[in-house]
Amino acid sequence: MAPFNFSDNVRLEDERVLLRPLILADDEYLIPFAQTEPELWKYSSVPPDTPGGMREYIRAAVEARNAGKEYPFIVFDKQQQQYAGSTRFYDIQLSNKMLQLGYTWYGKSFQGTGLNKHCKYLLLQYAFERMQMERVEFRAAHTNERSIAAMKSIGCTIEGILRNCAANADGTRKSSIILSILKEEWFETVKEKLRKKL
Numbered sequence: 001m002a003p004f005n006f007s008d009n010v011r012l013e014d015e016r017v018l019l020r021p022l023i024l025a026d027d028e029y030l031i032p033f034a035q036t037e038p039e040l041w042k043y044s045s046v047p048p049d050t051p052g053g054m055r056e057y058i059r060a061a062v063e064a065r066n067a068g069k070e071y072p073f074i075v076f077d078k079q080q081q082q083y084a085g086s087t088r089f090y091d092i093q094l095s096n097k098m099l100q101l102g103y104t105w106y107g108k109s110f111q112g113t114g115l116n117k118h119c120k121y122l123l124l125q126y127a128f129e130r131m132q133m134e135r136v137e138f139r140a141a142h143t144n145e146r147s148i149a150a151m152k153s154i155g156c157t158i159e160g161i162l163r164n165c166a167a168n169a170d171g172t173r174k175s176s177i178i179l180s181i182l183k184e185e186w187f188e189t190v191k192e193k194l195r196k197k198l
Contacts, residue, residue: 017119023074027058033085069091120194156179156180162175
């Protein structure tokens with residue numbers, strides 16, 4: 001198995017969704033969400049809630065990929081034939097065989113449609129079966145009930161809460177809940193249970 005290469009053009013897809021690498025020119029697809037759906041950024045430390053903010057959000061993600069730290073994707077919903085949002089692998093530690101899966105957001109019309117489960121299935125399959133990860137970690141603001149419920153529904157195990165671990169956009173502090181899936185859990189139960197929900 002060749003080591004993961006950040007310059008690879010990773011495209012993940014099934015009948016419902018296409019995930020492809022996020023590029024700078026994708027600002028045209030994502031800026032509308034910045035302008036019209038402010039509630040998407042409620043839990044974001046640096047909310048991309050203006051056209052300039054979204055361009056900076058994308059630029060930082062692309063730079064992190066170039067630096068070998070993150071791998072961001074843009075999400076295309078084949079059912080609605082529209083770009084739906086973004087997600088990424090980050091804090092990628094190849095030597096420790098672990099990464100985090102997050103920075104995930106979708107426009108309101110794509111939420112609750114099953115799109116997220118298709119994305120997570122493809123991303124987890126790639127992380128465990130192609131990248132040979134031993135652990136995939138997830139984080140969310142401990143008050144973000146929708147996100148926590150989504151992570152539990154795909155098979156994540158709650159590990160605990162990091163108290164006051166990050167700053168909010170308004171300068172207050174937030175705590176993060178930590179969840180994870182381990183490689184053996186993916187192969188033993190999580191993969192099949194998630195596949196049946198697609």
